[in-house]
Amino acid sequence: xxxxxxxxxxxxxxxxEKPHVSVPKRSVFSxxxxxxxxxxxxxxxxxxxxQSIDSFKKEFITVVNNLKSIHATAVIFQIRPMxxxxxPSKLNPYxxxxxxxxxxxxxxxxxxxxxxxxxxxxxxxxxxWLNPYRVLHHVKVSxxxxxxxxxxxxxxxxHPELVLNVPGNDGNRLLxxxxxxxxxxxxxxxxxxxxxxxxxxxxxxxDDYFYPxxxxxxxxxxxxxxxxPRQLSLENWRRNxxxxxxxxxxxxxxxxxxxxxxxxxxxxxxxxxxxxxKHIQYGSLTGGSESYFKxxxxxxxxVRSGWLDYIAPQLYWSFGHNTAAYAHLADWWAGTVRGTxxxxxxxxxxxxxxxxxxWSNPNEVYNQLRYNTMVPGIKGSILYSxxxxxxxxxxxxxxxxxxxxxxxxxx
Numbered sequence: 460x461x462x463x464x465x466x467x468x469x470x471x472x473x474x475x476e477k478p479h480v481s482v483p484k485r486s487v488f489s490x491x492x493x494x495x496x497x498x499x500x501x502x503x504x505x506x507x508x509x510q511s512i513d514s515f516k517k518e519f520i521t522v523v524n525n526l527k528s529i530h531a532t533a534v535i536f537q538i539r540p541m542x543x544x545x546x547p548s549k550l551n552p553y554x555x556x557x558x559x560x561x562x563x564x565x566x567x568x569x570x571x572x573x574x575x576x577x578x579x580x581x582x583x584x585x586x587x588w589l590n591p592y593r594v595l596h597h598v599k600v601s602x603x604x605x606x607x608x609x610x611x612x613x614x615x616x617x618h619p620e621l622v623l624n625v626p627g628n629d630g631n632r633l634l635x636x637x638x639x640x641x642x643x644x645x646x647x648x649x650x651x652x653x654x655x656x657x658x659x660x661x662x663x664x665x666d667d668y669f670y671p672x673x674x675x676x677x678x679x680x681x682x683x684x685x686x687x688p689r690q691l692s693l694e695n696w697r698r699n700x701x702x703x704x705x706x707x708x709x710x711x712x713x714x715x716x717x718x719x720x721x722x723x724x725x726x727x728x729x730x731x732x733x734x735x736x737k738h739i740q741y742g743s744l745t746g747g748s749e750s751y752f753k754x755x756x757x758x759x760x761x762v763r764s765g766w767l768d769y770i771a772p773q774l775y776w777s778f779g780h781n782t783a784a785y786a787h788l789a790d791w792w793a794g795t796v797r798g799t800x801x802x803x804x805x806x807x808x809x810x811x812x813x814x815x816x817x818w819s820n821p822n823e824v825y826n827q828l829r830y831n832t833m834v835p836g837i838k839g840s841i842l843y844s845x846x847x848x849x850x851x852x853x854x855x856x857x858x859x860x861x862x863x864x865x866x867x868x869x870x
Contacts, residue, residue, distance in 0.1 A: 468778035470786050480778050480786045486829040490870045493804050493839025495533040495586065495771075496526055496848065500556045501540035505845040508559045512568045515557075523577050525849050529864040533584035535664050535728075535841060538571060539650070542594045542615055542636065546571035546658070550650050552610035562610035575659055584661040586726065587654055590668050591636075591647050591704065594622060598632040605634060614646055626673035633671055638700040639682035644707060651708055655715050655723055662724035663712060667773060669701045669754040697755035709766040724768035728806050728841065729758045731774045731788055733795070743791040746782035762801045770796065771841050773806040777817050778826065785827055793836030804839040805831060809863065810847040813855025821858035828866060 468480045498505045506522070509515040526534055538545040543554035543561060546569060553564040564570075571587075578585040594615040598605045602624040609616040614636075621640050627633035636643045651663055679697075687696050705727070712725045734751040736742035741759065742749075750756040761767050772792050776783040789805060796803045807827055811818045820826075824842075831837040842848060848864065851857040 468784065468786075470784060480784075480830070482826050482829040483833060486832040488828075488832055488866070488870065491838075492870070493533065493769075493802070493841075494529075494531045494867055494870070495535050495584075495804065495839065495841035496531050497588070497841060497844045498522060498534055498536045499540075499844050500537040500545065500554065501590070503556055506536075506556075508556060510558065512565050515565070515568075515570060516573065519574055520577060522845065523581050523583060525845075526583060527581045528868075529848070530867045530870050531583065532839075533586055533661070533841075534578055535586040535588045536574060537588040537590070538654075539587075539589035539591075540593075541590065541596075542613060543610075545574075546654070548650075548653060550614065550646070550653055552612040562612060571654075571658055579659070586662040586664045586724075587658070587660040588664040588666065589651070589654075590666055592638060592643075593668055594634040594636060596627055596631075596633050597629060598624075598627065598634055602632075602634060605632075618642065623675060623678040625671050625675045625678055627671075628673055633673070635671060637679055637682055638670060638697070638704065639679055639686050641686065644700075644704050647704060648707055648711055651711060652715070655712060660723060662726050662768070663708065665705075665708075665727045667728060667730045667750070667754065667756075669750075669756045670697055672748070672753055694752070694755065698751070698757050701755050702757060702760065705761055706764075706766055725766070726769040726771060726804075727758070727761065727767055728771040728773055729756055730754060731772045731776070731806070732783060733757075733759045744787050745784075759795055762795055762799055765800060767801045769802040769804055769838075771804040771806045773808070773843070774827075775806070775808040775811060775843075777820070777823050778830075780817065786830060789827070789831065789834055789837065793834045796836050802838045803836050804841050805837055806841050806843060807863075808843050809851075809856065809860050810843055812851075812859040813853040819855065821855040822862055824859055825862040825866065828863065 470480050500506045540556055544551040545554055545557050552562040555561040575585045595605055606616045606619050615622050621637050621643055623635050623637050625633050709725050712723050716723055730750040732745050732747045732749050734742035734749045735745050750758055762770055774785055774788050776785050778785045792803055807824045848860045851860050
C-alpha cells in the first residue's frame with residue numbers, strides 16, 4: 460500500500476500501470492542469507508571519536524555485541540572515509556573521525572587489527588569499507604587552503620595537482636582525487652594492497668561515490684586531454700577511468716587470494732539505478748538519477764564481466780515511489796546478476812523510515828525483506844545504518860527497526 464495515496468503500490472511506479480505489488484503472507488527465509496550492517500565513520504555518523512584506546516575498544520565491542528544480538532553476519536565498517544585510515548598506514552594518515560585530529564592515532568594499538576579480531580571471535584565477517592576518491596567535503600575555502608589543513612602525510616596535500624575541486628551537494632565544494640590520473644589509480648591500488656596483505660579482512664567494500672553526484676564543472680578537462688589515447692568521448696573516458704580502477708582492484712584481490720590461499724571478497728554498493736530504460740538499453744523502468752551517466756559507474760558491466768564477488772545496490776526507495784519503485788528495481792538487479800557469479804545483496808535504508816510521507820509506513824523495510832524472499836537472485840541484505848537501528852530517531856523508525864531485527868533474530 461502506498462501511504463501517500465492509500466492505494467496499492469504499483470510495481471514500477473509511473474512506468475507500468477499493472478500489476479500491483481504484493482508480499483507473501485508467509486515468507487520463507489534462508490539461514491544462509493547475508494545480513495550486513497553499515498557502520499559509517501564519516502562525520503561520526505555511527506561511531507564516535509575517541510581519545511583513549513579503552514574507549515575505542517569499549518564502543519567497538521558494544522557494536523559487535525549489538526550486531527551479534529540481531530544475528531547479523533557481517534559488519535561493513537568505514538575504514539577510509541576521506542583519503543585517510545582507521546589503521547596505521549604508510550600511505551594514509553589516521554582519520555580525524557577516529558581521534559578528532561587527522562594524523563593522530565593510538566600508540567602501540569592497531570584499531571583495524573583489533574576490530575577484525577573482535578568480529579571473528581563472534582563469527583561476524585569484517586568488510587573493510589573504503590571511499591576511494593573523496594578527500595574533503597563541505598569546503599568553503601580555496602583548494603590550496605583546504606589542503607593545507609590536512610596532515611602533511613596526506614596524499615592529496617602532497618599532490619595537489621591530482622586533486623579536483625568540484626561542486627558539493629550542499630552548495631559548497633568537494634575535493635576528490637582525479638579518477639583520470641594514473642598516479643591516483645596506482646595510489647588506490649597500493650592502499651588496497653596494504654590492507655589486504657596486512658589484515659585478515661573478509662572483504663574490500665566500495666560505496667557509491669565515484670565521480671561526484673553534482674558533476675565536475677569540467678575540472679578534469681586537462682586530464683582528459685592529456686590521458687585519452689583512445690580518443691574516447693568525455694563521458695566514455697570517465698566511465699573507462701572508473702572501470703580501470705574497479706577491474707584493477709578486482710585483479711589485485713584475486714592475485715593475493717591465489718598467492719596467500721585466501722578468500723577476500725570484493726563488493727561494491729552503488730547508487731540503486733544503473734540507467735533508465737528510456738535512456739539506455741537494458742535499463743530499468745525508472746526515472747531517477749543514473750549511476751551510468753552521473754557517477755560514470757557502469758555497475759552492470761562490472762557484474763556481467765565478473766569483476767565483483769557481490770553487489771549491494773542502495774535501493775533506498777519505497778514500494779510506492781513513482782519513479783524508482785522498490786519491487787521493480789529489486790527484480791531488475793536480480794536479472795542483472797543472473798548467469799554470473801556475483802552475489803546480490805540489497806541495501807535497505809532504516810534511516811529513512813518515518814522521515815517523510817513516502818516512508819511513513821514503519822513496516823516498509825520489513826516488507827521489502829519479505830518481498831526479497833520471492834526473488835531467487837537476492838542472497839541477502841545490508842542495512843543503513845548501525846546508529847539508526849540501535850538509536851532510532853523517531854517512533855516509526857523504532858518500530859520498523861525492531862520488526863527487521865526481530866526477523867533477523869529468527870535465523
